[in-house]
Amino acid sequence: MKEQTHKSPFVILDMPPKQENLHVPGPYTRSPSLSPRANPAAEPVTLTINGKEVKVPPGTLVIEAAKQAGIEIPSYCYYPGLTLQGACRMCLVAIEKMPKLQTACTTVVASGMVVHTETEEVKNARKAMLEFLLTNHPLDCPVCDKGGECELQDAVFRYGAAETRFMESKLHHEEKQFSNLVYYDWPRCILCYRCVRVCDEGLDVNAYGIGFRGAHSEIIPNQGEKLECEECGMCIDICPVGALTSGTYRYKTRPWELTYTGTICNHCGDGCKTTLAIRNNVIIRANNRDHSGSNGEFLCVKGRFGWDFVNHDQRLTAPLIRKNGRQETSTWEEALPMVVERLTAVIKEHGPSSVAVIGSNRTTNEENYLLGRFARTVLGTNNLDHHRTADFSSLVGALTAADADGRYATIEDIAVASSILVVGNDPTHQHPFIAYQIRQAVRSHDAHLYLLNSQEIKLQRQAKQVVTVAAGGEAESIRALAGKSSTVSDDLGTLQENLRKESGTIIIFGDEIRGSDVTTLVQWGLTLPGQTRFVALGDYANSRGAADMGLLPDVLPGYGSLADSTACAQIESAWGAKIPAVSGRNIRSILQGVESGEIKALLVFGSNPVKTFSLPKEHLGKLAFLMVAELFPTETSEAADVVLPATSFAEKSGTVTNTCGQVQVLKKTMRKAGTRSDLEILLALARLMGHPWSYRTADDVLREIIAHVPGYAIALPNLLVGRAVQTQPAGTPPALASTDLVFSSKDSLFTSGTVSRYSWALNSVDEAKKPHGHIF
Amino acid sequence: MLSDSLLKKFDQLIARYPLKRSAMVPLLLYAQDEVGHVSEEVIAEVARRVEVRPIEVVEVIGYYSMLHRHPVGKYNVQVCTNISCMLRGADEVFEHCCKKLGIKNKQTTPDGLFSLEEVECLGACCGAPAMQINYDFYENLTPEKFDALIEELKKKEPRSKM
Amino acid sequence: MPGYHSPMGNSPLEVKVISKRFGLPNSSSLDVFVQHDGYQALKKALAVKPEDVINEVKNSGLRGRGGAGFNTGMKWSFVPKQSAKPKYVVCNADESEPGTCKDRPLMEYDPHQLIEGIVIAGYAIQSHQGFIYVRGEYRYLLDIVDKALAEAYAAGFLGKNIQGSGFDFDLCTHTGAGAYECGEETALLNSLEGLRGYPRIKPPFPAVVGLYGGPTVVNNVETLSNVPHILLNGADWYSKLGSPKNGGTRLFCLSGHIARPGVYELPMGFPLRRIIEEVGGGVLGGKKLKAVIPGGSSCPVLTADEIDVNMDYDSVAKAGSMLGSGGVVVLDEDTCMVKLAGRIMRFYAHESCGWCIPCREGTSWLKHLFDRFHGGAALANDPDTALDVSMNILGKTLCPLGDAAAMPTISILKKFRHEFEEHIKLGYCPYEKTVVMSEK
Ligand SMILES: Cc1cc2nc3c(=O)[nH]c(=O)nc-3n(C[C@H](O)[C@H](O)[C@H](O)COP(=O)(O)O)c2cc1C
Ligand code: SF4
Ligand code: FES
Numbered sequence A: 001m002k003e004q005t006h007k008s009p010f011v012i013l014d015m016p017p018k019q020e021n022l023h024v025p026g027p028y029t030r031s032p033s034l035s036p037r038a039n040p041a042a043e044p045v046t047l048t049i050n051g052k053e054v055k056v057p058p059g060t061l062v063i064e065a066a067k068q069a070g071i072e073i074p075s076y077c078y079y080p081g082l083t084l085q086g087a088c089r090m091c092l093v094a095i096e097k098m099p100k101l102q103t104a105c106t107t108v109v110a111s112g113m114v115v116h117t118e119t120e121e122v123k124n125a126r127k128a129m130l131e132f133l134l135t136n137h138p139l140d141c142p143v144c145d146k147g148g149e150c151e152l153q154d155a156v157f158r159y160g161a162a163e164t165r166f167m168e169s170k171l172h173h174e175e176k177q178f179s180n181l182v183y184y185d186w187p188r189c190i191l192c193y194r195c196v197r198v199c200d201e202g203l204d205v206n207a208y209g210i211g212f213r214g215a216h217s218e219i220i221p222n223q224g225e226k227l228e229c230e231e232c233g234m235c236i237d238i239c240p241v242g243a244l245t246s247g248t249y250r251y252k253t254r255p256w257e258l259t260y261t262g263t264i265c266n267h268c269g270d271g272c273k274t275t276l277a278i279r280n281n282v283i284i285r286a287n288n289r290d291h292s293g294s295n296g297e298f299l300c301v302k303g304r305f306g307w308d309f310v311n312h313d314q315r316l317t318a319p320l321i322r323k324n325g326r327q328e329t330s331t332w333e334e335a336l337p338m339v340v341e342r343l344t345a346v347i348k349e350h351g352p353s354s355v356a357v358i359g360s361n362r363t364t365n366e367e368n369y370l371l372g373r374f375a376r377t378v379l380g381t382n383n384l385d386h387h388r389t390a391d392f393s394s395l396v397g398a399l400t401a402a403d404a405d406g407r408y409a410t411i412e413d414i415a416v417a418s419s420i421l422v423v424g425n426d427p428t429h430q431h432p433f434i435a436y437q438i439r440q441a442v443r444s445h446d447a448h449l450y451l452l453n454s455q456e457i458k459l460q461r462q463a464k465q466v467v468t469v470a471a472g473g474e475a476e477s478i479r480a481l482a483g484k485s486s487t488v489s490d491d492l493g494t495l496q497e498n499l500r501k502e503s504g505t506i507i508i509f510g511d512e513i514r515g516s517d518v519t520t521l522v523q524w525g526l527t528l529p530g531q532t533r534f535v536a537l538g539d540y541a542n543s544r545g546a547a548d549m550g551l552l553p554d555v556l557p558g559y560g561s562l563a564d565s566t567a568c569a570q571i572e573s574a575w576g577a578k579i580p581a582v583s584g585r586n587i588r589s590i591l592q593g594v595e596s597g598e599i600k601a602l603l604v605f606g607s608n609p610v611k612t613f614s615l616p617k618e619h620l621g622k623l624a625f626l627m628v629a630e631l632f633p634t635e636t637s638e639a640a641d642v643v644l645p646a647t648s649f650a651e652k653s654g655t656v657t658n659t660c661g662q663v664q665v666l667k668k669t670m671r672k673a674g675t676r677s678d679l680e681i682l683l684a685l686a687r688l689m690g691h692p693w694s695y696r697t698a699d700d701v702l703r704e705i706i707a708h709v710p711g712y713a714i715a716l717p718n719l720l721v722g723r724a725v726q727t728q729p730a731g732t733p734p735a736l737a738s739t740d741l742v743f744s745s746k747d748s749l750f751t752s753g754t755v756s757r758y759s760w761a762l763n764s765v766d767e768a769k770k771p772h773g774h775i776f
Numbered sequence B: 001m002l003s004d005s006l007l008k009k010f011d012q013l014i015a016r017y018p019l020k021r022s023a024m025v026p027l028l029l030y031a032q033d034e035v036g037h038v039s040e041e042v043i044a045e046v047a048r049r050v051e052v053r054p055i056e057v058v059e060v061i062g063y064y065s066m067l068h069r070h071p072v073g074k075y076n077v078q079v080c081t082n083i084s085c086m087l088r089g090a091d092e093v094f095e096h097c098c099k100k101l102g103i104k105n106k107q108t109t110p111d112g113l114f115s116l117e118e119v120e121c122l123g124a125c126c127g128a129p130a131m132q133i134n135y136d137f138y139e140n141l142t143p144e145k146f147d148a149l150i151e152e153l154k155k156k157e158p159r160s161k162m
Numbered sequence C: 001m002p003g004y005h006s007p008m009g010n011s012p013l014e015v016k017v018i019s020k021r022f023g024l025p026n027s028s029s030l031d032v033f034v035q036h037d038g039y040q041a042l043k044k045a046l047a048v049k050p051e052d053v054i055n056e057v058k059n060s061g062l063r064g065r066g067g068a069g070f071n072t073g074m075k076w077s078f079v080p081k082q083s084a085k086p087k088y089v090v091c092n093a094d095e096s097e098p099g100t101c102k103d104r105p106l107m108e109y110d111p112h113q114l115i116e117g118i119v120i121a122g123y124a125i126q127s128h129q130g131f132i133y134v135r136g137e138y139r140y141l142l143d144i145v146d147k148a149l150a151e152a153y154a155a156g157f158l159g160k161n162i163q164g165s166g167f168d169f170d171l172c173t174h175t176g177a178g179a180y181e182c183g184e185e186t187a188l189l190n191s192l193e194g195l196r197g198y199p200r201i202k203p204p205f206p207a208v209v210g211l212y213g214g215p216t217v218v219n220n221v222e223t224l225s226n227v228p229h230i231l232l233n234g235a236d237w238y239s240k241l242g243s244p245k246n247g248g249t250r251l252f253c254l255s256g257h258i259a260r261p262g263v264y265e266l267p268m269g270f271p272l273r274r275i276i277e278e279v280g281g282g283v284l285g286g287k288k289l290k291a292v293i294p295g296g297s298s299c300p301v302l303t304a305d306e307i308d309v310n311m312d313y314d315s316v317a318k319a320g321s322m323l324g325s326g327g328v329v330v331l332d333e334d335t336c337m338v339k340l341a342g343r344i345m346r347f348y349a350h351e352s353c354g355w356c357i358p359c360r361e362g363t364s365w366l367k368h369l370f371d372r373f374h375g376g377a378a379l380a381n382d383p384d385t386a387l388d389v390s391m392n393i394l395g396k397t398l399c400p401l402g403d404a405a406a407m408p409t410i411s412i413l414k415k416f417r418h419e420f421e422e423h424i425k426l427g428y429c430p431y432e433k434t435v436v437m438s439e440k
Helices: A062-068 A120-135 A151-159 A193-203 A236-240 A299-304 A330-352 A363-379 A391-400 A411-415 A432-445 A458-462 A474-483 A490-501 A516-525 A543-548 A565-573 A587-596 A616-620 A677-687 A699-709 A716-720 A753-757 A758-763 B004-016 B020-035 B041-051 B055-061 B083-087 B090-101 B145-154 C030-034 C040-046 C049-059 C072-077 C103-109 C111-125 C138-152 C185-192 C221-233 C235-241 C272-278 C313-318 C337-351 C357-374 C380-391 C399-414 C417-426
Strands: A045-049 A050-058 A093-094 A113-114 A183-184 A207-210 A216-222 A244-246 A260-263 A272-280 A282-287 A322-323 A326-329 A355-358 A419-423 A446-455 A465-468 A506-509 A532-534 A602-605 A625-629 A643-644 A654-657 A662-666 B075-080 B114-119 B131-133 B136-138 C090-093 C130-136 C171-176 C216-220 C249-257 C260-265 C289-293 C329-334
Touching: A045 A062, A050 A062, A062 A093, A062 A113, A062 A244, A093 A120, A120 A151, A120 A506, A120 C380, A193 A207, A193 A236, A207 B055, A216 B055, A236 A244, A236 A299, A244 C329, A260 A662, A272 A602, A282 A299, A299 A758, A322 A330, A326 C337, A330 A355, A330 A625, A330 A643, A330 A654, A330 A677, A355 A363, A355 A587, A363 A543, A363 A565, A363 A602, A363 A654, A363 A677, A391 A516, A391 A532, A391 A543, A391 C216, A411 A432, A411 A506, A419 A432, A419 A474, A419 A516, A432 A446, A432 A458, A432 C130, A446 A458, A446 A474, A446 A490, A446 A699, A465 A490, A474 A490, A474 A516, A474 C130, A506 A516, A516 A532, A543 A654, A565 A699, A587 A616, A587 B075, A654 A699, A654 B145, A654 C030, A654 C249, A662 A716, A699 A716, A753 A758, B004 B020, B020 B041, B020 B055, B020 C171, B055 C130, B075 B090, B083 B090, B083 C289, B083 C329, B083 C337, B090 B114, B090 B145, B131 C357, C030 C111, C030 C138, C040 C111, C049 C072, C049 C111, C072 C111, C072 C216, C090 C111, C090 C185, C103 C111, C103 C138, C111 C130, C111 C171, C111 C216, C130 C138, C130 C185, C138 C171, C185 C216, C216 C221, C249 C272, C272 C329, C337 C357, C337 C399, C337 C417, C357 C380, C357 C399, C357 C417, C380 C399, C380 C417, C399 C417
Parallel strands: A045 A113, A355 A602, A419 A446, A419 A506, A446 A465, A506 A532, A602 A625, A625 A643, B075 B114, C090 C130, C090 C216, C130 C171, C249 C329
Antiparallel strands: A045 A050, A093 A113, A183 A244, A207 A216, A260 A272, A272 A282, A322 A326, A322 A643, A654 A662, B075 B131, B131 B136, C249 C260, C289 C329
């Protein structure tokens, strides 16, 4: 098993700076180029496409205008958001008063323009382009990995060119393996340059180039024959044909043999939508096939390849019970009553305050909500906490205190922001999609990016200003900006000045800012011009949800304070039970209680405190009872009296909340024999302990959350159609007891707590295994 | 690895442009003249100097027909067979070159002295058929002229007098 | 000895303007240049307003000698007066169009004339930096031009405060490395920026967004070499040298089956027939003429019956071809047009940058098809296929290289279809009388 320490970010010192933004319209793969931008604020332009009148903002491309009118213009090299190429010539259309056919992907609409997309001339041109594309392209769709979801195959199906007039022998190169995860088959490549661009513009990795020229042109990787990159696999999914294929998926199946379920990735707090493809109850691949969600086609290496832990053969699939000092395989029928029996005994002997519960950053909102209810009303204790990776609670408290509405930025907002300040964190590693959104904002909206950080991070390459501070100096800088400290450097002065010229900044901060510093940041941020909005960056799929659902010793679901009787009463009425009045132990205090022997029984759900809090394992031996619900054996579970095999994100339903506070639906994709979800476990335990809750499914719990948790009054239909629905938490939670309660796991792009240890794909590309370190 | 005078030239060339990257092709070409081909070291050095990633240099090398990543002969014989030359018998001249040097298109003689390449229009159409040996132009070629030239070049080489 | 003497012609019919100093001993030196009214035009230009220079050039009817033949003064006038980014003048000395070798003598024999033209262009558009993009194969010219540049700097015709006028202009050479496509102006700009020589999407045109994103004028060597003469002798004088809307003279490169190949300076509108018969001394070896490529390999061929055309942009266009780059390639009666078409296509397939599909795949397809065809393995519908493929390239590519490949091919396929059919019938090339298994 590998150490999961956060290694320094990619060695950016070796990396050449981005040279001046030349703003030259493509094709131009090596420096950011200006693509015409629609200006939605301006008076719309009216044009006619195929006789239909269309009104679109000026700056819109003809291909996009047609899309809005429901007219499809085929295209390969055009990809929304990436620079224009004009390379594939598939999108040729006739425009009146223009002598030649024009590419719809590069032509900007003009008032009174008359466009035809289906004339004989256009259709013939399209056919001709397809014929050209097929000249050197293998015609072996039945054995091509992309068969069935190939844009070239689809276009030939639609637009013809079935018979071949090409009598010459086809050019051929052998297939190459660029990396463990990426293969390149030259003959299939149609040179649309999507891969090159997404890697350069979207990821700022630049791992691809173009080699040779003319008919021999090819896509080349950055390390001679090999690819050295962030392994996000964007290139694979964005490739319209079978040229780039995935090492984990290729030639395993046909796309139509798979069952697809759109769900949410379980790794980081960005909550990318993904589609899991299942065959014979095994996940075969993940990609955001339907481009739903704000991440479109984006997924990072963890999202695209790191799901394979689900299939890992070390998954726990039967409860383990310690007998004679050894954990032995057991059954649910034996394990659950045993948990109840042992817990009841401890409570009877030592009182509820001798029991503590540690929750998870990955489980669903429903599970977290129930875990809180279980601890507070069934066990009767507020000794309840989780590994807090960001101080969401203080953010909510500060915004509520400032009476500031609409200050939570969504993940979509980031991509269209005009000004962004990132304090601490390394989004490239810890929040790959947010990093992608930030680059998008800079690329497509000329956003100004400001960084305040003690480490060098890759986003510097997009930044307008970087303020580098001493290790741990982020919070001090915020105090200085807010005038609460006299140590204002010149850099900070400039930053202050710059931000005061912006018309609305999104402030994104990591675990470096917590407790009263969050309040300071918020108060100062609100003095900036325009609508300042905030994002706190927490790790894992549902850190935010864990806090929102009140997996905290002194905070109720929805950030009410335990000391606030109105807030308590509201939750108590929902639960029909009393919540113990004394505030519980936080996680550090729980662990101290374990050491001191005051905590006698500990329940751990999807968490590994031994590792996360460097808890000596011997301390766990002092417990009278330890129960762990987990996917895999961990340092903590090894010491447990009972280990319950839990379901992974792929095997359960529910909702999760991303780090921006947007709720999305997790869908059950498959079954894993022997496992039960935390929800099922909690319902069973509660029932066995004399609390027959009436929930039957996660939906029932969700309805209760919507009805009773402040800030979560979201529209269910929006959620069900797949949107990321924003919550508006407000509350007066107590101040953070101690700053050491909040700290990030500092996972890298290739790690994700426990589960990444069980991912072949992630381990196969782990940084540590790379010979040269990263050079991009 | 690269001579001091070349490195000095690099500095001068880079200083010409508002953007360092602009100097890439000239640097590669001059380095190739000195080293014989664009070696991995040259790629790394040029990338470092014009501040791009090595892959961007590799892309550029692949594009230009005069840049090659593998050694060629000391004398790179480049015979134009494009239309003006073709009409004046360039194909026959080229065939003769193959015979004379005992190699085919894009090959190098075993002693490493000569490489032969059929190239596109050299801009010597009015002196067709034409060829270049390294950067020197030879026009109104005939097989006899070619033979004489090759013999002369061989004579200059101490090791290959035979 | 290597022949560092660009092949020049010599004919009494010539009207020597830009070639007037050719042949003078040491003609490339500053001294000789200045003795023969060198840099007088620059001084004259610096004394008037930039707009006046542009107008003078516009009125002279000077049209671009690089191929497209756009009015040069007009092109300059598209450059915005105010620009946040620096403006540039780029001289296109990439000369790679088969059949063309006229920029070479202009740089070899009279580099100062070119430098003077570039500085005037720079003054006209108020740019302060220029580049001369020389094709990589012309290495020896770099030395000549660099030497001239050094002289010009030393004499105060370049650099800061040129001739006390307050106008600054820097100029240097840049070498390409073997790519025809880099002659296309936007590909040239990418190449000059250290990128692969891919063309850019137009609009915007370089005059508005060009080198490093700044407004840029790209002109051919010959075009710019004419500029000093216009300034010195007036637009009127210049335009009268040529035919209507086609001012001045131009360098014609006579090559192929011609008795006296060479570069000749003749007035615009000079009849093609006289160029071949009188200037060039007729078809080589007294053979009969079959066809002429009037302006480099990109132009449609003219058959022997079509050569009664005046060599200016408009007249040649009316005759269904193009004046192009001035490369007149003469083809005698024994030329195999199938082989010619194949050779032309081999060139374009080799030089296609590969950026866009029709050009990349189309030229490669046609190259193989013609090779097979000439090799004796033609199929009955090959001529139709070839024509169709060419038509599918024409007008559909990102840059004009696709058209450049398609146009001559279409003309050969249409005008010499019988030769293709003969190949099919015989199964071998009637000119080489043997099956040619081409392996190129
Ligand atoms: C494929 C292609 C190759 C070209 N090659 C050259 C060239 O070698 N030299 C040149 O001056 N113009 C060339 N041109 C024309 C240039 O694009 C451009 O029109 C010219 O440099 C403009 O200068 P002018 O207005 O002085 O003619 C080429 C055009 C194309 C499409
Ligand atoms: S590999 Fe795929 S995405 Fe990349 S250029 Fe080729 S076809 Fe396009
Ligand atoms: S989509 Fe327009 S050229 Fe490719």
